[in-house]
Amino acid sequence: MQQFGVIGLSVMGKNLALNVKNHGYSVSGFSIDKPEVDALAKYEDKDLKPTYTWEEFVNSLEKPRKILVQIMAGKPVDETLQKLLPLLDKGDIVIDGGNSNFHDTNRRYKEMEKHGIHFIGMGVSGGEEGALNGPALMPGGDEKAYEEVSPILEAMAAKTPTGQPCVGYIGPAGSGHYVKMVHNGIEYGIMQVISEVYDVLRTVGHYSNDEMSEIFKNWDKGALQAYLIEITAKVLKQKDDLTDDHIIDHILNEASYKGTGNWMLEDAIRLGAPITVIAEAVLARFMSKATLRDDPEPTIDPERAPKDLVDQLAKALYLAMAVSYGQGFEQLTMAAKAYNWRLHYSTIAQNWEAGCIIRSQMLHDIKFAYNSDKDLPNLFKAPFFDKVKKENIGALREIVKIAADAGVPTPTLSAALNYLESIFNPRLPQNIIQGQRDYFGAHTYQRNDRPGTFHTEWYEEK
Numbered sequence: 001m002q003q004f005g006v007i008g009l010s011v012m013g014k015n016l017a018l019n020v021k022n023h024g025y026s027v028s029g030f031s032i033d034k035p036e037v038d039a040l041a042k043y044e045d046k047d048l049k050p051t052y053t054w055e056e057f058v059n060s061l062e063k064p065r066k067i068l069v070q071i072m073a074g075k076p077v078d079e080t081l082q083k084l085l086p087l088l089d090k091g092d093i094v095i096d097g098g099n100s101n102f103h104d105t106n107r108r109y110k111e112m113e114k115h116g117i118h119f120i121g122m123g124v125s126g127g128e129e130g131a132l133n134g135p136a137l138m139p140g141g142d143e144k145a146y147e148e149v150s151p152i153l154e155a156m157a158a159k160t161p162t163g164q165p166c167v168g169y170i171g172p173a174g175s176g177h178y179v180k181m182v183h184n185g186i187e188y189g190i191m192q193v194i195s196e197v198y199d200v201l202r203t204v205g206h207y208s209n210d211e212m213s214e215i216f217k218n219w220d221k222g223a224l225q226a227y228l229i230e231i232t233a234k235v236l237k238q239k240d241d242l243t244d245d246h247i248i249d250h251i252l253n254e255a256s257y258k259g260t261g262n263w264m265l266e267d268a269i270r271l272g273a274p275i276t277v278i279a280e281a282v283l284a285r286f287m288s289k290a291t292l293r294d295d296p297e298p299t300i301d302p303e304r305a306p307k308d309l310v311d312q313l314a315k316a317l318y319l320a321m322a323v324s325y326g327q328g329f330e331q332l333t334m335a336a337k338a339y340n341w342r343l344h345y346s347t348i349a350q351n352w353e354a355g356c357i358i359r360s361q362m363l364h365d366i367k368f369a370y371n372s373d374k375d376l377p378n379l380f381k382a383p384f385f386d387k388v389k390k391e392n393i394g395a396l397r398e399i400v401k402i403a404a405d406a407g408v409p410t411p412t413l414s415a416a417l418n419y420l421e422s423i424f425n426p427r428l429p430q431n432i433i434q435g436q437r438d439y440f441g442a443h444t445y446q447r448n449d450r451p452g453t454f455h456t457e458w459y460e461e462k
């Protein structure tokens with residue numbers, strides 16, 4: 001009998017199955033798509049069993065069964081659970097490793113519980129390569145069931161530079177998928193920040209693709225070390241198969257999305273979470289599809305580029321990345337309160353430290369910040385990040401000014417600056433908004449010198 005089963009053998013599922021086998025556990029694989037099973041069958045041995053029917057798959061697994069469903073999110077997951085239910089026994093464990101919406105996971109958790117099936121909603125990150133060699137895993141749901149599967153998950157997960165597995169129990173029901181959604185929102189934020197830095201480098205600094213590639217490569221060796229910085233260097237260097245140019249100059253500048261970043265924004269609106277960098281990153285993808293592209297391209301005289309542009313950009317990028325992470329953790333803090341979850345932020349930072357798309361040196365410092373104060377109200381309240389803010393905000397302000405002068409849009413760099421200038425500011429101007437609301441709609445206001453709710457008779461009734 002096999003110790004683990006995987007349903008869905010596409011890009012992720014096949015590699016996750018091979019990863020489990022490579023760590024000494026026996027595994028069965030099944031897909032409704034026969035060619036996917038045939039592809040897995042090439043690796044068949046006593047520890048890896050391809051199966052061709054639902055019954056053959058379920059009956060090949062030792063009890064309690066441990067099944068990872070790694071398929072397209074949405075209706076296919078419900079269809080798969082309906083197929084599985086009559087074949088399973090009470091106590092079996094089903095893990096949904098797809099990018100499912102956390103509302104769906106909350107619902108599925110309850111439905112499966114009624115049938116005595118333990119359900120785990122698990123965010124998985126790392127793409128095709130991570131799935132094979134070590135992904136970051138974010139499991140939420142039944143804690144006892146998690147303990148049963150944790151040896152396998154810990155074996156297959158990526159390891160931090162100090163050897164800790166990038167997996168740890170997140171919390172109940174849909175909390176694991178919530179954390180993956182926030183991971184993807186941070187991913188959108190950092191990707192957009194990098195794209196704006198690239199835009200300033202090419203437009204203001206007039207750097208070539210190869211020069212920019214070297215700049216990102218050097219950044220990746222220091223405090224800015226991050227997977228997304230590393231791959232940006234590689235993307236910029238890549239030559240085109242169809243022309244003699246760099247491929248980057250022929251990739252259409254319209255950003256697509258599958259929706260997890262958008263979901264984060266939807267829930268931020270519900271919670272009132274001020275995730276401005278992530279929101280601007282989501283909207284920048286919409287903008288890239290909506291823009292009419294009929295203005296002349298922005299240009300600036302190379303002589304006007306400051307001598308220290310690259311150093312200033314490195315500092316601005318570092319701080320804006322920190323804001324993207326900080327806003328992700330801020331939304332997690334608000335969600336934990338609203339949904340009654342006890343989230344461990346240092347565990348979450350550790351889960352993201354290796355294997356996943358947002359892995360970076362900075363996550364080590366974030367883990368340390370939450371280890372030192374598990375109730376940190378804002379990442380920039382931690383001494384390390386307070387210092388990061390103080391040391392880099394001047395450069396961020398300069399870069400936003402330089403870009404504005406050159407006509408280069410910086411929605412996320414500007415949002416990061418505005419966030420840092422607002423979030424601790426005792427003198428925000430929203431007293432005017434409250435006055436206006438009370439004037440036109442008698443909506444009332446609070447005062448800053450005494451408790452209570454007040455209304456002013458702003459004008460005489462006619």
Ligand SMILES: NC(=O)C1=CN([C@@H]2O[C@H](COP(=O)(O)OP(=O)(O)OC[C@H]3O[C@@H](n4cnc5c(N)ncnc54)[C@H](OP(=O)(O)O)[C@@H]3O)[C@@H](O)[C@H]2O)C=CC1
Nearest residue numbers: 008009010011012013033070071072073076098099124127
């Ligand atoms: N690709 C990536 O980098 C990452 C993906 N993920 C998530 O992992 C999951 C799998 O992703 P990926 O491997 O890229 O593949 P896809 O998201 O393209 O999903 C393909 C798999 O889903 C199966 N499927 C589709 N509809 C059904 C159905 N109704 N019943 C049963 N199976 C069905 C497919 O079978 P068939 O071929 O027959 O359609 C195939 O095995 C997704 O939720 C994705 O969001 C998470 C992290 C990274």
Ligand SMILES: O=C(CO)[C@H](O)[C@H](O)COP(=O)(O)O
Nearest residue numbers: 125126256257258259260357
């Ligand atoms: O989950 C992922 C990485 O963490 C997936 O690659 C995700 O699909 C990327 O999001 P989008 O397609 O919306 O850019």
